[in-house]
Amino acid sequence: MRYQFIHRHRSKFSVEKMCKILGVSRSWYYAWLRRPESERSKRRKRITKRVHQIFVKSHRLYGSPKITQILRHEGERVAQKTVANIMRENGL
Incomplete structure (x- = not known):
């Protein structure tokens, strides 16, 4: 859910900032992006x-x-x- 939020708002806010605020790793976000859809x-x-x-x-x-x-x-x-x-x- 957090990663989806980051993905939806990445054009308005920096990914790095959102990851920091939401308490998730930036590398995990990018790994989530590359993961195939279940x-x-x-x-x-x-x-x-x-x-x-x-x-x-x-x-x-x-x-x-x-x-x-x-x-x-x-x-x-x-x-x-x-x-x-x-x-x-x-x-x-």
């Missing part, structure tokens, strides 16, 4: 994109239970709580 992160992004598509296609009517049902029908193993969290995080 499978879990890729899956979360894929599900988030699909949740958004389903929500918009439903004219913004479907909630997490219905979207979860559709995702499961499509073969995606996902919990309703995960879908609800994704919807909340994305303002859906």
